[in-house]
Amino acid sequence: MVEISIENLTKHYGTLVALDNVSLAIASGEVFGLLGPNGAGKSTLLKTLVGILRPTSGTIRIGAIDIVADPEKAKKMIGYLPENPSLYTGLTTQEFLQFVGKIRGVADDLLDRKISESLKSFGLEEKRNSLVGTLSKGMKQKVALIATSLHSPQVLVLDEPLTALDPKTRVSVKDWIGGQTTRGVTTILSTHDLDVAQTHAGRIAIIDHGKIVAVGDIESLRHMANTASDARLEDVFLRLTEEKGEDPARR
Numbered sequence: 001m002v003e004i005s006i007e008n009l010t011k012h013y014g015t016l017v018a019l020d021n022v023s024l025a026i027a028s029g030e031v032f033g034l035l036g037p038n039g040a041g042k043s044t045l046l047k048t049l050v051g052i053l054r055p056t057s058g059t060i061r062i063g064a065i066d067i068v069a070d071p072e073k074a075k076k077m078i079g080y081l082p083e084n085p086s087l088y089t090g091l092t093t094q095e096f097l098q099f100v101g102k103i104r105g106v107a108d109d110l111l112d113r114k115i116s117e118s119l120k121s122f123g124l125e126e127k128r129n130s131l132v133g134t135l136s137k138g139m140k141q142k143v144a145l146i147a148t149s150l151h152s153p154q155v156l157v158l159d160e161p162l163t164a165l166d167p168k169t170r171v172s173v174k175d176w177i178g179g180q181t182t183r184g185v186t187t188i189l190s191t192h193d194l195d196v197a198q199t200h201a202g203r204i205a206i207i208d209h210g211k212i213v214a215v216g217d218i219e220s221l222r223h224m225a226n227t228a229s230d231a232r233l234e235d236v237f238l239r240l241t242e243e244k245g246e247d248p249a250r251r
């Protein structure tokens with residue numbers, strides 16, 4: 001069981017402030033949604049969280065481990081799905097997953113079992129010996145998700161896991177995320193899709209221009225935004241960003 005703690009996290013790219021003093025505490029086993037428009041800083045936050053980017057300032061702890069001070073130890077606990085996963089297109093599905101699993105140090109017999117189970121649960125068994133490069137976009141996303149979880153991470157960091165997938169694939173990916181979380185995996189996922197955030201995450205942080213505008217479950221976000229009890233997240237989002245003195249129409 002692992003919680004995530006982000007304190008006063010700031011990230012600059014040159015003069016651009018991509019994250020501005022972000023603090024978040026994510027409980028063990030929680031499914032946490034990061035919602036914001038394009039360019040809000042979602043991917044930057046997730047990359048910093050998994051140790052790919054170094055913070056300009058602030059601290060991130062995965063359980064008790066500081067990602068900057070002890071990246072190797074922290075990374076062992078994390079499964080990360082990038083925004084645009086790069087897969088080895090010249091390997092077969094089986095070869096690619098074995099390659100990733102071995103790098104992750106998964107024992108051979110366990111790895112074989114995990115690969116078979118995962119391919120089965122995603123309905124990908126018949127693609128076991130196909131080259132990754134010949135798979136459809138949705139199939140590639142499923143293979144990337146399997147690769148993300150082969151080492152049974154306690155923390156899943158998923159950057160827009162459902163973007164650009166057909167409805168059927170979305171359902172199976174949603175089910176897969178649900179299955180991970182019933183096993184107590186702490187999950188943080190980003191999305192610009194309000195429906196995904198609303199149906200999937202327990203708590204949601206709304207991020208805009210590198211700042212956390214609001215955090216809470218949909219009920220408390222509605223309350224903060226002073227919107228009706230049946231208000232859509234979209235209205236809540238627009239209201240909350242408005243109250244920070246910005247005109248959403250200009251975005």
Ligand code: ADP
Nearest residue numbers: 013016018036037038039040041042043044045
């Ligand atoms: P999101 O994932 O919410 O769409 P990003 O974190 O990708 O947002 O980007 C946040 C801001 O940081 C954007 O203005 C983007 O152009 C900028 N940015 C992202 N990555 C880099 C980079 N490597 N170098 C410079 N600017 C970047």
Ligand code: MG
Nearest residue numbers: 042043044083
């Ligand atoms: Mg992004």
